Amino acid sequence: MTCDYSCFLCGIGVLSAPPSASQNWLLYRDGTDVFVTGVGSFDGSSEWKAPRDPLLRWDSMSESDDQLHVPVMRQTVVNGRHGFVLHSACWNLLNKACGPARLSLERLISTCESLPFPLWFNGVSWGHDYEGLLKLDNDGAYPWMERFFTPSIATINETGAMSDPNDASVFRMMLPTTMPHFPTITRQSAKGADPFSRFPWEICEMILACVRTHDALNLRLASRSFLPLFSSLSFWLSRFERDSERGFIFEVREGGRNLGVETLLQIHHNSKRSLATSAILNRQRTWNLARRLALLIGTPLVSNNPSQRTFDSGKWIRIAGREQSSLSTIQWEEFEGGCHSTTTICINVPPDVIKMGITIVNAGVWNYVTGIRLLGRDGDEHVAGYVAKDKDILYSLSQLHGLRVAIGPGGVRALQVVSEGQQASEWIGNVEGVPQSDRLVAGAPIISLSVTLDGYKVTGLAIHDNQVKPNDTIFLPTMSIRRTALWYPSVPPDGLLLNEDSFTGQDPLSAGYQPLSWIHFGGKEGKSLKHVQGLLVQSSYGLHATVVNTKPDLRTCETLRRVQAGVCLIKLNIFSRQTPSNEIMVDALSPVSSSRNLSQNLISTPTQLLYSSYHEQKRMPRSTYLSCLRLEKPDQAKFVEQQASPEFAGLFQKDRSAAAAVDMLM
Known part of the structure; x- marks a missing residue:
């Protein structure tokens, strides 16, 4: 086999x-x-x-x-x-x-x-786990990297995945051998303050059709108005609708079967008991996947009222996932991650825009943005992407000043709409564990929006605003790294000063999908810095993780945790010592040959914020730059550049120097 x-x-x-x-x-x-x-x-x-x-x-x-x-x-x-x-x-x-x-x-x-x-x-x-077949690799990868473990034999057996999901005998197993009979319960006049007694029974049936069977049975206990549900044909038929809890038993809806209430109730009961069998488990699993895909491909690509104006591509500010080559030249064996961007649609933002609609699809483990809709006061719509008008989330605004973006390698996961006065909506989509950026937030109204798509979702966005002058060639390079970079787990707050002038990493605007990971370990106003014990650095052909270790405060019973940036696959012992000048000397000693030993002082003073750029190889994430920042006196900034030992130089990828520089803002 x-x-x-x-x-x-x-x-x-x-x-x-x-x-x-x-x-x-x-x-x-x-x-x-x-x-x-x-x-x-x-x-x-x-x-x-x-x-x-x-x-x-x-x-x-x-x-x-x-x-x-x-x-x-x-x-x-x-x-x-x-x-x-x-x-x-x-x-x-x-x-x-x-x-x-x-x-x-x-x-x-x-x-x-x-x-x-x-x-x-x-x-x-x-971007889903095939309904329990795969398990997320949270230890060997960032959450947003969409990496799973290969399914094990045990998992395959637990999900019944080797059984035929279309086996006709599945339905025959659920048919009752003897026809049960349930007494018909008539609806009695309510006594007391039962609000449901004022509704006709047809309205009560519509309410019952919208809740799960377990909740419907509890509702029957709470209100006598729902006692007749056991004899309600419409209620039991609703249990077998396509997106209901027993939708995978599609035989009930086929062949013009005229099944009575007793038969439907017994099939529902038997299916619950049969869920322990592999055939039923795999039928349900595959049906859920099929329904998710059916909804995904049922949303058409829409592009009406596209922009007729042509803009210099250099004047657009853009953010995208990890884009691969175009579909016409793709080598499928090389497409191991990221996204294929196949379509770009440019739309003008109506000057009288009043609403913005965002369509979100649940891919399983993650959400993705699939389309954007802009509505003017006169009812005119500007649409780009796979938009479901009956399901999109609308946000009211008077001017569009940009979008805060949460984006993974495969595309846009969530958006925040920024309107006049930098007022922002709630996140539309799920931002947990996803890099975020303020790159598309402007100081003036957006006049045009560019939406890049693959076959079912948004993979990139770009804005064009009134601040970009026709001959402005220095606008983009002078933007703050706080705004231009893609940050994980979130954009650093304005109260943290970034060591921007000495940052020698790649330009976020031209580096492609390269998130900056940062950690904050100093506590409020640096109160936790005195508990820092050491800095751990793990490397193997690149820097994979940096870990700040802290000790608990026995006087306040405060528990300080170890803070990590990157993917640390092995356990390392951390040792630190304090010098007469109160500088913390850090040594990271490892019993594992795949990590380098640091025998010299890497950071000579405790730091409060640490961030590094990210570069993904085929199998592992790798950092290409490390910067440290200390904030005890935010009004005073002093830059210090320190070189690490030649043994440590290989951890950092730099073209200008054989030795790696660790920059600190003190």
């Missing part, structure tokens, strides 16, 4: 056995056209073959029938042909999950073409 690639829907490999895992469909692009094959069968070879006719199966083909060879997943495009593979059972579930709406092959393959092929997995990375 071999496995080259995994199904892009369920995440389980397309195997040479069993039949449910070997039978597959190929969704492919041939030039500019998109097709789907018939049912093929994977035999373990490197070639992926299937009937060209989507109505045929591999076991019903004659010798004269045309068989198609398609390079898939990481394989190289051949003559403009490339595709993605999914199980036959998963294809059937995906079509059922789309419901009456016809599945758009173009939207589906455009979405698949936006997904990277990470090194740790033989399938595509959606």
Whole structure:
């Protein structure tokens, strides 16, 4: 049994056995056209073959029938042909999950073409965990790096992932063997102050349809007005709607079945008991993934009233995820992370703008921004991206002064709308564990907005404001690093002075996706600095982590924790000693050969804020610059540059010097 690639829907490999895992469909692009094959069968070879006719199966083909060879997943495009593979059972579930709406092959393959092929997995990375199949790697990567562990055999067994999710026997297991009978309970006139007694029963049924079964049963205990729910046909049918708790039992909605209340109630009860079986578990897991994908590809790309004015690209201020090469030249085996930016839409901001709408999609573990809508006072709309007007989040404003952006390698995760007077909305989307930037916040009204997209989400944004003069060539380089940089975990507050003049890292505006990570370990007004014991630096062909270790204050019973920037994969022993001049000498000694030992004084005074630039290799994050800052007298700033030992020089990547400089603001 071999496995080259995994199904892009369920995440389980397309195997040479069993039949449910070997039978597959190929969704492919041939030039500019998109097709789907018939049912093929994977035999373990490197070639992926299937009937060209989507109505045929591999076991019903004659010798004269045309068989198609398609390079898939990481394989190289051949003559403009490339595709993605999914199980036959998963294809059937995906079509059922789309419901009456016809599945758009173009939207589906455009979405698949936006997904990277990470090194740790033989399938595509959606930004979700395949409903429990994958586990987030929170120890070996930043949270925003979208890195998971490869699924283990134990996890595969726990999720029932090897079972056929389209097995017809699943529904037969839930049908009652004997027909139960439940007495009909009529609604009695309410006594006392029961507010629901004033509603017609039809209104009460509509309320019940919007809550989970467990909550509905509790509501029946709280109010006698809901006692008849056991005999309500509409209530029990609502349990099996596509997005309800038993939506994966789609057989209830098919074939014109005229199932009574007793049968529906018994199926619901039996399905709860059957959730312990692998077949039901995998049916539910795959159905949830199919519904999520159906909603994702159901939102069309919208671009109305695009900007007709042309601006010099140098006058735009832009931020984007870790963008790869264009789709026309992409080598799929090299697309290991980040995003494909395929479309850019420029829209003018109405001078009388009154609202901004932002569409968010839940990708599973993370949210992504998919589209933006600007509404003028006259009702005119300027739209860019995949916008769901009935689901977007609206924010009222009088002028648009910019956007605060939380962005991961794959695209924009959340936005804050900044209006006149630097008033900002709440974060729209989830910002937890995501780098943030104020780069797109301007001091004047924004006149144009550029939205960059891949197949289903926003991957980059750019603004054009009135402050950019036609011949202004120094505007962008003189912007503060506090504004231009991408910061993790958040943008440093204005009260912290940044060691900006001596920062020798790359220019954030031209360095691509390079977040700056910073930690604050000095406490309020530096009160915790006296408890600092040492600084730990872990390296292996680059700086991977810096850790500040503190000791508890026994007098105040205050517990001080170790503060870390970067990814520290091993445990290091930290030793510190105090000199007669009250300087803290720091040594980091490691029993592990993959970390360097520091035998000399790296930082000669306690520091309050530390930040470093980020560079991602194929397997590990790596810092390329380290800067330290002490704030005891914010009104006085003194810069000191100190060189580390030659042994330490390899930790920092610099072109100008063999030795690495550690800059301090004291």
